[in-house]
Amino acid sequence: MASLKEVRNRIVSVTSTQQITKAMKMVAAAKLRRAQDNILRMRPYAQRLNSILANLSQGAGAEVTGDYGVQREVRRVLIIAITSDRGLAGAFNSNVFKGVNQLIQERYQAQAAAGNVSFMAIGRKAHDYYGRRGALVGNYTQVFSQLSFDTVRVAAEQAMEGFRNGEYDQVVIVYNEFKNVATQIIRAEQLLPILPAEAPANATTSNVDYIFEPSKEEIVQSLIPTSLKVQLYKAVLESNASEHGARMTAMDKATDNAGELLKSLKLTYNRTRQAAITTEILEIVGGAEALAAGK
Incomplete structure (x- = not known):
């Protein structure tokens, strides 16, 4: 059985840990509110942009074509893995790695066997994980420390340029929604490559009428790069909100577990x-x- 001093030391240690996890939960909750507000504001914009593209591409039966819509035989693949910069968020990061592995298993086994699967890591955890496995493209470990559209735009432009130049035949994003x-x-x-824009099932495109200046084709081609950047930015915002939610949940459970452990330790101490x-x-x-018997 442990000595009283050992049990006291463990009680002090667990109490200190509980205070830390409780503080981290409060910090994550505060950050989550801001991150949740950002993604809730971003979703309608992204949906509206997709709706406009759907109307432009479907209104007169035109297809979205161009450099970003070229369908090639998939030989080289770029996977953009979005994780966090820090841990202590439960299975948040490991789920992304599992999702990437499952994606490769289901769709890109041949490309992976040939060494033609590259990774763009957004977040330090993804950078460390895939950096040890090679084929890492770009360094975007500071995206979340100064999260903005401009910081994410650089990563999107690198992926877009790689596809345009034929370095990759397909680009996929894996993230936590x-x-x-x-x-x-x-x-x-x-x-x-992008597919012809499809309107949402509950949207009506046939009744929308636009006056095009310049031509519709030029407008669509100028909207496509913006749409791609917005798509990646939205995924990063989703991941950011998910990270804080996962950390808040993990710290809440850790605080509860510390409380249960404290009860057990105090019982043991008593x-x-x-x-x-x-x-x-x-x-x-x-x-x-003995003294009485000795007398």
Whole structure:
């Protein structure tokens, strides 16, 4: 059985840990509110942009073509893995790695065997993980420290240029989509090549009439790069909100577990102390009886 001093030290250590996890939960909750506001504002914009592209491409039966819509035989693939810069967020980062591995297993086994799968890591955890495995493209470990459209735009432009130059035949984003504080969903979305824009099922495109200046084709071609950058930025915002939600949940569970452990340790401490007192009393009684018998 552990000594009283050892149990006391463990109680102090667990109490300190509980205070830290409680503080981290509060910090994550504050950051989550801001991140959630950002993604809730971003979603309508991204949906509206996609709706405009759908109307432009479908209104007169035109297809979205150009450098970003070229369909090639998939020999070289770029996977953009979006993780966090820090840990202590439960299975947040490991789920992204599992999602990437599952994607490769299901769709890109031949390309991976030939060494033609490259990774763009957004977030330090992805950078460290794929940096040890080679084929890492770009360095975007500081995106979340100064999160803005401009910082994400640089990564999007690198992926777009690589596809345009024929370095990659397909570009896919893997990230955590924010659903609520306790739930994040792994998504794998194809960024390039783009498919002809499709309107949402509940949207009506046939009744929308635009006056085009310049031509519709030129407008669509100018909107496509913007849409691609917005798509990646939205994925980063989703991941950012998911990270804080996952960390808040993880720290909440850690705080609860620390509380349960404290109860157990305090019970152990009391039992150990009672056992020590009982032992001392028995020794005193035994000593008194020995003295009485000696007389």
